[in-house]
Amino acid sequence: MLDVQDLTVKFPSRHGEFTAVQDVSLRVAPGEIHGLVGESGAGKSTIGAAVIGLLQPPGYVANGRLVLGDTDLRSLTPDAAHAIRGARISMIFQDPQTSLNPLMTIEDQLIETMQAHEDITTSAARARAIELLEEIGIRNAADRITAYPHQFSGGMRQRVVIALALCTNPELIIADEPTTALDVAVQSKVLDLIRELADNRKIAFILITHDIGVIKQITDQVTVLRGGRVMEAGPTPQVLDSPQHPYTQALLASVPRLDRKLDRFLVPSEVEEAAPPLVAGVDAEKWLLAGDTTNPVDLEVKDITVKFAGQRTSLFRRAESFTALNSVSMQVAEGTVMGLVGESGSGKSTLAKVITGLVQPSNGTMTLDGAPLPPARQRGRQDAARRTIQMIFQDPYSSLNARHRIGAVLGEPLWLYGLEDDAAKRRALCAAMLEMVGMEPDAIDKYPHQFSGGQRQRIAVARALLARPRFLICDEPTSALDVSIQAQILNLLKDLQDRFGLTMLFVSHNLAVVRQMSDRVTVLQRGEVVETSESEAFFTAPAAPYSRELLSLTPTL
């Protein structure tokens, strides 16, 4: 039905033309889900935008055929192309938080969309909208339809988005990372819904994702892209089970497995960006070994409760506080890695911040290495724990000061904690540490924006290590990264843990990653501990029903 032949998309710029997509061909039949998978920069979204005719200027289709049914999409006038959007091709975007107009009720948005494409009375459109919302799994649709987008949760909002894409009965829906912003439980429901719509309504889907687990779970056909070119294409089971192209093989190998633990990830050789770590940076290693880093600590938190002030709804009532953590206790033994998992809003990051001393708990005690660890407000600037506990943040794009050179970023812990007073020695040490995390030493004079996400995360690791930490907290350290880059960072963290025996708290919503990294696992749900157990035992036989549910919902390879 959709036939794309030799599609080439170019973006002219001052430095010549950049080819985002080159000679891509694919076909999608009615009722079929066609997955486009690849890492960032692979051109997945560009293909979707080209099909629906919404390429960001100055990008343009330079070559190729785009045919939907018997309509040549390239030969349409702008008005005709706009009339097809919604009526025959629709789109679902990644983030349901931002893809609905916040100022209009969902009723207005649904009716408006239907009336844009057919001659339908408002009441008939409303009746159909309610029916559609019910079908898609929104209960009490007749009442809920007058609500504004912000009154729906993330998963419900994505259902509304899907309803909006569906309300005009399109033949083709392009879903651009439709579940990336959602929790696993919600993701699984949304994916089921998409599969159902393809089967029952015979709608063709193009599913754009970076997550191979999602591809495996619902697609019929898959096209693997890299740098705007097709690496491999075919029926999903065939491509995933016996990948022919080396890139596909490497990509699959670098995806963390939920079903077993690997010692090291295979990193696609062609994407390895620098010399493998550990041969260089001997000075940095010696320096770390000379400090107290190799003398790991154990951490115990007991009955930690955190409450955040809620919004006041009435003059006469006190604002109700929101309990982010409810009497959470956890023990991390010295030299081990504790994985902390849970859905968004379960309090994972809050717990990490309480330990780091960024959030004040309203109740509870903490001990580090047997000594009491004061909570945020009582933990002074000079407290040793400010140095011994270090954190690696999720987003490497915002966790490095954009106006500081890498040398300044890395040197900071050294002078701040009085570890090295001599500027020249500091610089040498920073260079050695960069080598140890697998970066070129000349990076020291560059700015953060000159590096890719993976490189930046290496820098963040180096910064944390330069404080000679004894307890390292990694808060979703790889969730902003591509799988091959993720594999490298995880390898790096594993190596560091092996060599220095650091105690680590590894926070992630990605169970597969946690399995690869941790010795023990703690599961949080709505601010409470559901289960704590040995990692392997947890993944083979989870005790709590909630853990079983989480595991079964995670897409696997």
Place this chain on the structure above:
Amino acid sequence: MVYLILKRLLQSFFVMLAVAFLAFSLFRFVGDPVSQMTGVETSVEDRERLRDELGLNDPFIFQFARFTGDLVQGDFGFSYRTREPVGEMIAKRLPATLELGTFALVISLVVGIPAGIYTALRPRGFVSQSILLVTLVGVSIPTFVIGIILIFLFGVQLAWLPTFGRNGTVDLGGWSTSFLTLDGWRSLILPAMTLGVYQLTLTMRLVRAQMMEVLRSDYIRFATARGVPYRQLYFKHALANTMVPVITIIGLQFGGVVAFSIVTESVFQWPGMGLLFLESIRFVDIPVMGVYLVVIAFFFVIVNLVVDMLYVAIDPRLRVKEAA
């Protein structure tokens, strides 16, 4: 909602109290009121008696309480210069300034918002670039120069419009308005244009920047992908979202237009509060200056309150959350 209004009212109360304190300090401590009121030949005893009568020997806090009490009751004291009650002087001048400010604001909105939308939708077009260039020149020239240019062009060269003063006013129960006669309109146009140009540029650029940002947002892309007609896309989806922050700025601007119409009023000899304020400064007429300060602050507070209400009316996210 009620809570929000009450909170804002309480904040406004403290703002007004602070302003009253400033006005009082001005009144009490800048120069000696007694020597302002009396001549050189007044004897020391008479001065002391006057000081006593006026209550200037009372403790500071009593004086301040009396001052604010009088203000609240509408007793603004007497001008040193004209011996008239300040309240009456201000009341006489207020309509002129408010009408000038309102009309200037209307000009800036009626021209600025469509121009902003246009330049946002066709950012690279020749017309857009021309508009941007012209308004850049407009905002770079000081207000009084614009006023003088307008006077020269329309008043002197073309002789279409009067160059100064406020003519053709009609008295509507204490409020003299220019809006009811042709002469009134004619004398309003030039000062209002002068005052409005800067606001117009600001409004236009703000609308343009906001609109361009909104047009890049996901919900506009999604609406485009659903084939929502462009007219609705631009004027319903995009414009409403554009106006949320713009309203705040426009509100503040209106306060500013009224407060800082001093320059325009003096260029056009417009008998408004700005001109009154200038005259008061020239004659060190401190009671008038103090009351002017209070009135303008009150005006700002009211405008802000209205803006906050509008904000809630436009954006459902600010309304009290219903059970989701």
